[in-house]
Amino acid sequence: MSPDSNLSFAAPSASKAELEEGTAFTPRFDEHGLIGAIVTDAQGGGVLMFAFMNAEALRLTIETGEAHFYSRSRKSLWKKGETSGNVLRVRELLTDCDQDVLWVKVELQGEAACHTGRHSCFYRRVEADADRVALEFVTR
Amino acid sequence: MSPDSNLSFAAPSASKAELEEGTAFTPRFDEHGLIGAIVTDAQGGGVLMFAFMNAEALRLTIETGEAHFYSRSRKSLWKKGETSGNVLRVRELLTDCDQDVLWVKVELQGEAACHTGRHSCFYRRVEADADRVALEFVTR
Numbered sequence: 190m191s192p193d194s195n196l197s198f199a200a201p202s203a204s205k206a207e208l209e210e211g212t213a214f215t216p217r218f219d220e221h222g223l224i225g226a227i228v229t230d231a232q233g234g235g236v237l238m239f240a241f242m243n244a245e246a247l248r249l250t251i252e253t254g255e256a257h258f259y260s261r262s263r264k265s266l267w268k269k270g271e272t273s274g275n276v277l278r279v280r281e282l283l284t285d286c287d288q289d290v291l292w293v294k295v296e297l298q299g300e301a302a303c304h305t306g307r308h309s310c311f312y313r314r315v316e317a318d319a320d321r322v323a324l325e326f327v328t329r
Numbered sequence: 330m331s332p333d334s335n336l337s338f339a340a341p342s343a344s345k346a347e348l349e350e351g352t353a354f355t356p357r358f359d360e361h362g363l364i365g366a367i368v369t370d371a372q373g374g375g376v377l378m379f380a381f382m383n384a385e386a387l388r389l390t391i392e393t394g395e396a397h398f399y400s401r402s403r404k405s406l407w408k409k410g411e412t413s414g415n416v417l418r419v420r421e422l423l424t425d426c427d428q429d430v431l432w433v434k435v436e437l438q439g440e441a442a443c444h445t446g447r448h449s450c451f452y453r454r455v456e457a458d459a460d461r462v463a464l465e466f467v468t469r
Contacts, residue, residue, distance in 0.1 A: 195460075196457075196460065196462060198462075209445060210445075211464070212453075212463050212464045212465065212466075213463065213464065214455050214462050214463055214464050225365060225379065227367050227376055227379060229376065234374035234375070235374070236367055236369065236376075236432050238425065239365065239367060239425060239430040251455065251457050251462060252457075281454060282454065282455040283451040283452075283453060283454050283455065283467070284451070284453060284455060284464065285378065285379060285443075285450035285451050286443055286444065286445055286447075286450045286452070290379040291455075292376050292451045303425075303426055304426065305349060305350075305426055307426075310425035310426045311423040311424070311425050311432045312423075312426070313352075313423060313424060314421055314422065314423050315354050315391065315422040315423065315424060315431075317336075317391050317392075320335075320336065322336060322338075322354050322391060323352050323353065323354055324351070324352045324353065324354045324424065325352065326352075327423070
């Protein structure tokens, strides 16, 4: 798909069957115009990060094959890796049954998907014992 | 952790360093009191589903070792598999850098994590060619 395709997304069908069993891609953006995107490593399979896309970020992701997101804190579109170089090349893009979440399988250019410099944003596990819960750093 | 632990979650620190590099688990629930949970198959590694938890669902998930969620449409807590039998046994629970998303690795009891009867909710891939985008069913 060329970057000047002017791709736009049709409104979701009111029919649950069409939404769940159809072949029309009608992403369900939330009240802020955003849809969540789960990003996993196409090689290792683990979850790298979770971020939001607006329609423009989703369009650019599809058109360029590189993941774009929308920052809720900065209120702006961003291309992942634009400054860090850690670009996410999209290998596969899926949506779920009711089309309100995306799963983006990527090939990470560079080492770190997380802004902390770590491979994945999920570097701490929730550990519970007796009546205490805390985070524990995972090494992988 | 016993089911009568009365586990509660402390408010997130205003310090970014503490939030990102600390060991205190302070989940950042959104304005609706919810936090997103990415559910993956502890065996196969793929994403099974994405749903939301409120503090009560998260507490029950930690205490019982079985995934609980909060349904935004039904406005109620639900234990996954309560009616279908497809219970999700939690193998590992992680959070991300800024603690506003959870990653739940589960062992699926039964065949289907999706209410459509499929193993995963992500059974359609977004395919783009020329200037058309559509969904394609994946078989795996």
